[in-house]
Amino acid sequence: MRLGAGENWDEVVAWTIEHDWGGLELLSKIPGTVGAAPIQNIGAYGQELSKILIEVEALDTKTMAFGAVVNDACNFGYRTSRFKTTDKGRYAITAVTLKLNKDQPKPPFYESLEEYFKDNGITSYTRQVVRDAVAAIRSAKLPDPSAVNNNGSFFINPVVGKELADKIASRYPDIVSWPTDDGQVKLSAGWLIEQAGFKDIHDPATGMATWKGSALVMVNERASKTADLLAFKKKIVDKVNAMFGVNLQQEPELLP
Numbered sequence: 329m330r331l332g333a334g335e336n337w338d339e340v341v342a343w344t345i346e347h348d349w350g351g352l353e354l355l356s357k358i359p360g361t362v363g364a365a366p367i368q369n370i371g372a373y374g375q376e377l378s379k380i381l382i383e384v385e386a387l388d389t390k391t392m393a394f395g396a397v398v399n400d401a402c403n404f405g406y407r408t409s410r411f412k413t414t415d416k417g418r419y420a421i422t423a424v425t426l427k428l429n430k431d432q433p434k435p436p437f438y439e440s441l442e443e444y445f446k447d448n449g450i451t452s453y454t455r456q457v458v459r460d461a462v463a464a465i466r467s468a469k470l471p472d473p474s475a476v477n478n479n480g481s482f483f484i485n486p487v488v489g490k491e492l493a494d495k496i497a498s499r500y501p502d503i504v505s506w507p508t509d510d511g512q513v514k515l516s517a518g519w520l521i522e523q524a525g526f527k528d529i530h531d532p533a534t535g536m537a538t539w540k541g542s543a544l545v546m547v548n549e550r551a552s553k554t555a556d557l558l559a560f561k562k563k564i565v566d567k568v569n570a571m572f573g574v575n576l577q578q579e580p581e582l583l584p
């Protein structure tokens with residue numbers, strides 16, 4: 329399915345489900361446009377754009393040539409791509425082609441989805457059921473950006489070596505983590521921040537806060553400068569680093 333870059337991402341997700349196409353239901357309710365989706369390889373609940381993207385069409389502002397960049401050439405990774413790193417600002421994406429499917433969603437699902445289905449007695453998994461579950465979990469966990477000043481998850485889940493992950497797990501047996509395909513371990517940034525005492529924290533010095541439903545989300549309550557945000561971020565990063573030896577990386581782009 330070829331989608332124009334200016335389309336609203338979640339409207340596209342809803343449209344595909346309405347028209348009996350699968351593949352996007354787990355990516356429901358991610359704010360933004362289709363054209364921005366490949367930049368950080370949007371992902372949620374175990375799905376990632378890179379798993380279903382065939383190619384992007386883009387204007388290469390270096391050569392002024394217009395053409396396709398196929399999946400393998402996008403250098404996708406966890407919340408990253410060449411468009412965010414080596415070729416940042418170079419390509420203006422005009423369309424995205426995705427490979428959708430006709431399959432109905434099947435278990436096993438991401439842990440929080442499994443829990444939601446169990447708690448709500450859901451045993452039949454249509455695409456719409458999955459979309460509704462994702463929407464319900466997200467709205468319980470994440471603040472609505474039109475009502476609360478935030479930009480979603482502020483930190484990327486850090487990927488660390490097995491040795492460090494084991495060391496942390498020996499001290500914190502309830503650690504939230506996932507093995508990666510290359511033998512490393514992805515740690516839940518939200519869990520690390522929560523352990524560091526930063527869930528639902530309201531910082532009078534900076535006017536910044538972390539969200540009650542997810543410590544991963546930073547909220548601007550009354551900060552007026554970027555310096556306030558960066559000072560609050562530093563408090564979190566320093567504390568997590570001191571406790572776990574893990575350096576948290578920022579997910580959103582900082583504009584000059």
Ligand SMILES: Cc1cc2nc3c(=O)[nH]c(=O)nc-3n(C[C@H](O)[C@H](O)[C@H](O)COP(=O)(O)OP(=O)(O)OC[C@H]3O[C@@H](n4cnc5c(N)ncnc54)[C@H](O)[C@@H]3O)c2cc1C
Pocket residue numbers: 333358359360361362363364365367368369370371372419420421422470471472473478479480481581
């Ligand atoms: C409440 C909330 C929840 C979120 N949840 C998730 C989540 O679950 N998973 C996830 O992955 N992300 C999530 N995000 C992040 C965000 O939704 C994505 O990064 C999204 O793709 C941003 O879209 P945008 O249109 O707002 O892009 P912008 O923020 O405007 O732009 C992002 C970057 O992409 C570039 N860009 C945008 N369009 C194009 C184009 N056509 N061609 C070339 N470059 C372009 C911009 O220059 C910029 O560098 C969340 C954000 C919020 C606020």
